[in-house]
Amino acid sequence: MISTATPINENFRLEALKSLDILDTQSEKEFDDITALANFLCDTEVALISLVDNDRQWFKSKDGLSIKTCETPRENSLCSYAILEPKKPLIIRDTRKDERFNANEIYLEDKPVIFYAGIPLIDKDGFALGTLCVMDKKPRELSKKQLESLQALARQVIILFELNKKNKDLEKIQAKLKKKNEALREFAKVISHDLKMPLANIVTTTDLLKLVLGDKLDEESLEYFEYIKSSSFSMSNYISDVLAHYESENLINKKPERFHLNQLLKEIVELLSIKPDFTIHFPENNPEVECNKLALKQIFFNLIGNSIKYNDKEQIVISIETTQDDKFNYFRITDNGMGIPTNKLDSIFDLFTTADTIDRSGNKGNGIGLSTVKKIVESLGGSITVTSKEKEYTTFDFSIKKYY
Template sequence: MKMIAPVLPLNEEFRIEALKSLGILDTESENEFDEITALAAYLCDTESALISLVDSDREWFKSSYGFSASEIPRKESFCAHAILEPDTPLIVKDARLDERFCNNPLTIEGTVTFYASIPLIDKDGFALGTLCVIDRQPKELSDKQLEALKSLAHQVVILFELNKKNKDLEQVEDKLRKRNESLKEFARVISHDLKMPLANVITTSDLLKLKLANDLDQETSQYFDYIKQSSFTMSDYINDVLDHYESDSLAQNKPESFKLNYLLKEIAELLSIKPDCTIHFPESNPALNCNKSALKQIFFNLIGNSIKYNDKEQIIIDIEYTEDTIFYYFKITDNGMGIPDDKIDSIFELFTTANGTDRSGNKGNGIGLSTVKKLVENLGGCIKVKSTLRVQTTFDFSIKKQQNL
């Protein structure tokens, strides 16, 4: 008598497509699946257990417990028979007495005598394979053992779906990463290409205003001032865009040791602090060991905003510092315009602004705080804001301590 080879399911073409879509064939072993086969063998008191997937011409094992082969030909597969009736467990008490399997090589060599399986059915109803238990001796399963095997098979299907979702997410993240890199490069090229024409506009407007000084009335002179101011505004916008897209590389800088107050004084000089602004530095002037360049950019943006968005005659900025064994903590409080309640939740979103105009009547571009949040998170910390409109705003942020590489 010849071995009875399994026939193909009626939906075979679509079943194979569903199987391939999982992206799980020929992948490495995983503990989550191996634990299930070990548990299945233990609960059913069998020598072996397998998570099998029935491919076009083979049966491949995602996990095998007590079974040495990683795959077998489909024509020799017990599981290829099982998927023909996906709603019913296939239980073979003694394969030597079953006409379908008595001449199967696995039966003849004594590898499989007892076989029991639960088809693995995906959300669309396709039987992709089975969770099966096998033994060299004839056996029977109790109702409790069979129910346990069904429950474990259900968990296998859940794991398949989770794996597929994770792979889909990885693909989406990869696409977004590539698009983000392209956007960064686009922003960098465009920004650099715009800088020179803007510089020419500023220089040319100054030269024209100087050359035509004797022929300009007050209104025309103001137009030249508008051109120059608009060019400077655009230049600031370009610089902010570059800072935002270069923040990832900035966050990769190695940690270094420095005194916090020295860094803050350096920032104050860069911002050209005027007499109408008072900044209170931490009294202790603590020594830090972290990414100095990134922290400098964070404080530069936050202090700059505290000055720009301030409607008081005397600007007051308080900077506080604490630390523990894992994080450095910073707090910067100003007596400025404050942030409206309806803008608090969106203040760190790119191109979102909290106030209409700044101290000089210019509208912000909504890039600085987004860059700050990005840098803080890249440094392993978090940032939050509290504000009382027309009274004060406080930014609290942390960065994770680093070791020199």
């Protein structure tokens, strides 16, 4: 055999091969199915997905060989010869009668390679990475249909290579994002600690100055003091919301509990210090649910809180309903508040996106609460949607996957 079978674009070809990050990986059923099918269609003894590396050919999949054989030297490789002309298959009816290969008998394990058919595996840039090949210990011919089938399977191999590469790239991106997210979470903790204390001092100092100065302050000065105080509270709430967004992941790993929903809702109402101008309709029959209780509490705390904040009616009315099936718990919360503009419905769950609406106290939202709700809901295997009509109502429907 000619041992110096090297494509003219060898350096670029090897770079393309290594970029797939597939050499020396574990066997995979998707590839093994292809070699098994190639053997069956061509009625041969051995089928390989062979990748031609710098000094070896490595088998991503093999059918008809022992589990131990994963590679052979490139200098004894028919596949390294097949990639010299990527645009056409290499078909050798009898290697013993081919002057390119008859100098020495060719063996793979203990099997003589007499018949060989190799289809070059061509990537999107035209580089031949290796072959999908079939072999036999006796002279053979392939029909036109068999050859076409082998070429079709080779194209599927390339598709699988590309999918594997995309999946690995996504895994790397996810790992980087996870690392950045952890850094942001730590940053949020630092911000919460380092900024909230000075803000608390500003509020305290403001009240102290008002007390000390007493009658010396005119109405305009008092308004400035109130502005400083309210701004400090707004900033403190903003920081708390940022921290809650990044801490929400800690809720997801809590064990599921079985509890009565209405009891949980009443606890939230007490935490929110609801005023007399508020009416809430709990689900009938006080249904029992099983899920992550702390996570569900955080979801309802945000949604009920928003229903109160963004409500311009004299009497706030909120209704909560729930149903379930074999896989999910379903929840609905409806209020009679300000509603959400139609052009904001598609983006209302995006981080730092607001409906540009001033709340009941004259403040503007920070766009963190609903993104946190969506993050928690999706982490619990569910989804959330919103429907709304300005000046009339807003309804949030969300689901949480059951635990079994």
